[in-house]
Amino acid sequence: xxxxxxxxxxxxxxxxxxxxxxxxxxxxxxxxxxxxxxxxxxxxxxxxxxxxxxxxxxxxxxxxxxxxxxxxxxxxxxxxxxxxxxxxxxxxxxxxxxxxxxxxxxxxxxxxxxxxxxxxxxxxxxxxxxxxxxxxxxxxxxxxxxxxxxxxxxxxxxxxxxxxxxxxxxxxxxxxxxxxxxxxxxxxxxxxxxxxxxxxxxxxxxxxxxxxxxxxxxxxxxxxxxxxxxxxxxxxxxxxxxxxxxxxxxxxxxxxxxxxxxxxxxxxxxxxxxxxxxxxxxxxxxxxxxxxxxxxxxxxxxxxxxxxxxxxxxxxxxxxxxxxxxxxxxxxxxxxxxxxxxxxxxxxxxxxxxxxxxxx
Amino acid sequence: xxxxxxxxxxxxxxxxxxxxxxxxxxxxxxxxxxxxxxxxxxxxxxxxxxxxxxxxxxxxxxxxxxxxxxxxxxxxxxxxxxxxxxxxxxxxxxxxxxxxxxxxxxxxxxxxxxxxxxxxxxxxxxxxxxxxxxxxxxxxxxxxxxxxxxxxxxxxxxxxxxxxxxxxxxxxxxxxxxxxxxxxxxxxxxxxxxxxxxxxxxxxxxxxxxxxxxxxxxxxxxxxxxxxxxxxxxxxxxxxxxxxxxxxxxxxxxxxxxxxxxxxxxxxxxxxxxxxxxxxxxxxxxxxxxxxxxxxxxxxxxxxxxxxxxxxxxxxxxxxxxxxxxxxxxxxxxxxxxxxxxxxxxxxxxxxxxxxxxxxxxxxxxxxxxxxxxxxxxxxx
Numbered sequence: 001x002x003x004x005x006x007x008x009x010x011x012x013x014x015x016x017x018x019x020x021x022x023x024x025x026x027x028x029x030x031x032x033x034x035x036x037x038x039x040x041x042x043x044x045x046x047x048x049x050x051x052x053x054x055x056x057x058x059x060x061x062x063x064x065x066x067x068x069x070x071x072x073x074x075x076x077x078x079x080x081x082x083x084x085x086x087x088x089x090x091x092x093x094x095x096x097x098x099x100x101x102x103x104x105x106x107x108x109x110x111x112x113x114x115x116x117x118x119x120x121x122x123x124x125x126x127x128x129x130x131x132x133x134x135x136x137x138x139x140x141x142x143x144x145x146x147x148x149x150x151x152x153x154x155x156x157x158x159x160x161x162x163x164x165x166x167x168x169x170x171x172x173x174x175x176x177x178x179x180x181x182x183x184x185x186x187x188x189x190x191x192x193x194x195x196x197x198x199x200x201x202x203x204x205x206x207x208x209x210x211x212x213x214x215x216x217x218x219x220x221x222x223x224x225x226x227x228x229x230x231x232x233x234x235x236x237x238x239x240x241x242x243x244x245x246x247x248x249x250x251x252x253x254x255x256x257x258x259x260x261x262x263x264x265x266x267x268x269x270x271x272x273x274x275x276x277x278x279x280x281x282x283x284x285x286x287x288x289x290x291x292x293x294x295x296x297x298x299x300x301x302x303x304x305x306x307x308x309x310x311x312x313x314x315x316x317x318x319x320x321x322x323x324x325x326x327x328x329x330x331x332x333x334x335x336x337x338x339x340x341x342x343x344x345x346x347x348x349x350x351x352x353x354x355x356x357x358x359x360x
Numbered sequence: 361x362x363x364x365x366x367x368x369x370x371x372x373x374x375x376x377x378x379x380x381x382x383x384x385x386x387x388x389x390x391x392x393x394x395x396x397x398x399x400x401x402x403x404x405x406x407x408x409x410x411x412x413x414x415x416x417x418x419x420x421x422x423x424x425x426x427x428x429x430x431x432x433x434x435x436x437x438x439x440x441x442x443x444x445x446x447x448x449x450x451x452x453x454x455x456x457x458x459x460x461x462x463x464x465x466x467x468x469x470x471x472x473x474x475x476x477x478x479x480x481x482x483x484x485x486x487x488x489x490x491x492x493x494x495x496x497x498x499x500x501x502x503x504x505x506x507x508x509x510x511x512x513x514x515x516x517x518x519x520x521x522x523x524x525x526x527x528x529x530x531x532x533x534x535x536x537x538x539x540x541x542x543x544x545x546x547x548x549x550x551x552x553x554x555x556x557x558x559x560x561x562x563x564x565x566x567x568x569x570x571x572x573x574x575x576x577x578x579x580x581x582x583x584x585x586x587x588x589x590x591x592x593x594x595x596x597x598x599x600x601x602x603x604x605x606x607x608x609x610x611x612x613x614x615x616x617x618x619x620x621x622x623x624x625x626x627x628x629x630x631x632x633x634x635x636x637x638x639x640x641x642x643x644x645x646x647x648x649x650x651x652x653x654x655x656x657x658x659x660x661x662x663x664x665x666x667x668x669x670x671x672x673x674x675x676x677x678x679x680x681x682x683x684x685x686x687x688x689x690x691x692x693x694x695x696x697x698x699x700x701x702x703x704x705x706x707x708x709x710x711x712x713x714x715x716x717x718x719x720x721x722x723x724x725x726x727x728x729x730x731x732x733x734x735x736x737x738x739x740x741x
Contacts, residue, residue: 028669028673065669065672065673067665067669069665070665111666111669114666114670114734115666115669115670115673116670116673116734
């Protein structure tokens with residue numbers, strides 16, 4: 001069948017393209033240009049000028065058509081601006097989810113359908129398993145490279161159309177070996193890491209340039225509003241964090257942590273670590289990959305990119321879901337709360353701020 | 361087209377309809393190219409081998425100069441159309457203010473020297489320059505103007521009223537430079553009769569090899585002009601660097617061949633346009649005089665990029681607006697200037713090559729109809 005392969009120019013998506021072609025499929029390669037390659041794109045990150053060149057070289061070598069898709073404006077609007085706006089609203093966003101959800105699995109997938117492709121494949125490390133009720137989304141075999149948390153917002157329709165051939169790979173070495181087998185020059189290319197659209201990890205500068213009101217030092221306050229310290233910028237703080245609090249890290253003999261961020265007043269609010277955890281949280285924009293029972297379901301939830309999932313009970317609500325944690329925790333607004341049953345993703349949503357929790 | 365372009369029975373036929381990007385090499389140009397490549401001399405050398413190379417170079421210069429009715433010493437060979445345009449703007453436009461047509465190629469739109477005073481001349485909905493606006497702009501200042509208008513547009517094929525513009529320029533003491541990259545070889549044009557001051561052409565747009573172009577000057581022979589780079593003083597000190605003789609000989613041969621056996625492609629183009637219109641397309645610039653080979657087709661609701669991909673996957677080569685070096689498809693500034701708004705991102709350009717066959721048109725129409733009839737896309741890219 002005709003399959004559109006989303007190619008970043010890295011080894012993973014290149015192997016996907018090569019393998020699908022070797023299996024006899026008609027492969028069409030596409031690389032999203034997300035920002036001007038001459039700009040301050042980060043070295044070693046996805047989709048800069050060199051990466052487009054690499055993707056093209058793979059396609060030329062294997063002899064299938066490859067296209068560069070201009071997604072600069074969409075990426076700016078749907079990922080970068082939303083990323084900055086979320087920080088300005090006191091949240092800690094996950095831009096990779098927004099990118100997968102919008103530019104990749106809505107826009108590029110729509111384009112794949114329009115050019116008559118029967119499926120779209122990516123190099124993500126996640127497994128798609130045909131189940132009795134349709135396609136299921138699972139953690140990959142290689143837990144080191146698990147990207148399932150970032151893909152929770154993939155809808156059931158999208159999942160039907162998508163393919164993730166690398167989900168069964170045991171480790172990255174096996175992927176590189178396969179790239180060698182196909183003679184791909186990208187076999188030894190370093191992995192991309194962190195945010196692709198900021199140079200030198202300085203997302204702080206980027207957000208502050210878009211929201212100048214957030215730039216600069218501010219106060220650290222306790223729950224009653226007493227000033228207990230100073231900080232160098234609200235951008236550096238996420239709910240749940242204890243680092244960078246200076247002398248305020250311990251007050252009255254109790255360890256403190258961030259319990260809220262107020263960008264408009266540039267205030268970081270802290271509270272005692274022992275008493276600030278919550279056992280209930282609300283999530284919005286929930287994507288269900290199963291038919292959610294109205295009475296709710298028990299499963300495990302993962303609220304950060306890298307953490308061990310914890311037991312919880314999820315109750316669907318009109319605008320999202322209510323998550324009841326078995327053990328209290330400190331969820332960070334804007335991060336994803338993904339529901340797992342073993343390796344399978346059941347659904348997930350974005351963690352609401354406490355003041356907006358009633359809205360969900 | 362060659363046998364390889366048509367493919368073997370197992371390979372699908374590739375239909376090439378992107379002549380305005382580059383014309384297929386003409387056999388006469390290929391012959392001249394190979395012959396010139398065999399010569400070992402540098403045209404600037406005094407010895408026998410140099411003289412043979414020089415003789416061929418000057419023969420090519422005579423051919424090109426004659427075709428546009430300028431003195432041979434007023435034909436300056438360059439690396440191509442972009443350099444010819446930029447050489448004119450820098451070398452002749454010094455101290456002048458620039459008036460540049462809104463639909464000009466980027467070579468000209470971005471060709472003025474840094475810091476120069478550049479104003480844009482608007483066009484009618486047809487794509488032709490607004491002559492009243494040109495006159496207003498000419499009259500607006502005593503600083504002599506350097507006006508840039510293309511003979512034929514690369515995206516729509518629309519012809520500017522160059523003779524009328526030249527008369528206006530003459531009245532106001534302005535220099536009119538004409539980018540004839542798309543028109544050269546596709547229509548007869550005389551520099552003295554039209555009254556233009558300078559003219560740029562490119563070899564590969566006429567069926568010659570890539571790598572050579574020329575700037576033709578009206579005025580005295582040899583006319584003075586500041587070189588972009590002096591180098592060894594070649595081309596009468598107006599363009600440094602050893603001339604690429606094979607590309608130049610190929611350019612001259614392609615120009616001769618195209619003018620000696622002109623082929624009117626407008627019949628085939630009209631057949632194509634009628635079918636496309638039936639399928640829902642809008643033809644841009646159809647109300648203006650146009651090149652016979654060029655067609656700009658808007659398919660409402662379909663992004664140009666997707667149209668190109670679909671047609672390419674059906675083995676049909678066409679293009680859109682302009683492609684940047686990364687290959688991504690940009691908005692067409694030409695169609696925006698003509699007032700098409702968002703639809704400027706929904707047009708493809710079909711340009712028939714000198715060797716197009718009726719069968720090619722048939723293949724295109726079939727693929728275009730299939731595309732137009734398929735489900736309309738979701739929003740997004």
